[in-house]
Amino acid sequence: MQTLNIIGAGQLGKTLGRLWHQSGLFRIQSIHNRTLRSGQAAREFIGAGQACPTLQSMPVADYWLIACQDSEISALAKRLSKRPDNREGTVFFHCSGALSSEALDILRPASIASAHPVHSFADPLRSLDSLPGSSVALEGDGPATRALGGAFNAIGCEIITIEARHKSLYHAGSVFACNYLTTLVDLSLRSFAAAGIERGSALKLLAPIVLQTARNNMTLGPEKSLTGPIARGDLDTVSNQVENLISVDPQMARCYRHLGLACVALAQRGPLSEKSATRLIELLSEPPR
Ligand SMILES: NC(=O)c1ccc[n+]([C@@H]2O[C@H](COP(=O)([O-])OP(=O)(O)OC[C@H]3O[C@@H](n4cnc5c(N)ncnc54)[C@H](OP(=O)(O)O)[C@@H]3O)[C@@H](O)[C@H]2O)c1
Structure with missing residues (x-):
């Protein structure tokens, strides 16, 4: 099974983590939040994975979801680019509605994408039931968007494609x-x-x-x-x-x-x-x- 690391398992990140874990699509490997305590709480919610205190202590994974606040995404991508993970075949994605995959440019030659669920994650427990049926706007590199299209379909979401320049x-x-x-x-x-x-x-x-x-x-x-x-x-x-x-x-x-x-x-x-x-x-x- 392919592995997924989550940086920023908050309202959205922990919901997707749990749905993907339950669907058996990804093995949730590690979670890194700003505080270890929050990462451990997210781990409890997801029911899988290991909370890591630092970015550097996260093991290598096939997929990386960067689900922190939009303002942190580029800085985290820069820090991630110093790890050996940004190689061809790895997929990095974020879920911002406003930013495009360009925010992850620095992580090439890995495949990058943005995948925005048109859904409000105000209550993650409710979202477990209500996210299926929602749409996800996807854009980015071919390998990443193809793989993520399948991953979101597997938890009941529809895919629409969007051009990077139209995201805002x-x-x-x-x-x-x-x-x-x-x-x-x-x-x-x-x-x-x-x-x-x-x-x-x-x-x-x-x-x-x-x-x-x-x-x-x-x-x-x-x-x-x-x-x-x-x-x-x-x-x-x-x-x-x-x-x-x-x-x-x-x-x-x-x-x-x-x-x-x-x-x-x-x-x-x-x-x-x-x-x-x-x-x-x-x-x-x-x-x-
Ligand atoms: N919420 C929604 O309804 C919704 C809908 C569609 C898309 N989105 C997108 O999803 C993404 C996440 O939004 P959210 O509402 O889920 O955010 P959130 O609930 O505020 O969670 C953000 C998470 O990121 C962690 N974090 C922040 N800075 C970090 C850093 N430097 N290193 C590691 N972890 C960090 C936080 O850790 P701590 O818990 O330790 O503070 C928190 O767990 C955003 O891109 C947003 O645009 C959200």
């Missing part, structure tokens, strides 16, 4: 849909709190509408899913909401305005009249300083 914009697409959606739910909870609705009740009343909206978007597309005051061109409602949000928190009002402008642009692809759109844009644009 591709990742922005995931940030909008995942991270910004989470932030929108938080803004919604803050607005409910200002209206006297406590968090538990707010989450309960939000769940069906958030899930329904997500389902509508995925099946009908955003143009047909948009409802509410901006889609209807209801200026008074929008104006009142801006005023009330300003009195609660000006930052929330700014978010409402900026997103509202994007909402007008979307509504214009539907039945919103030019006249209503123009008046909404005036209303939602930041007042001159």
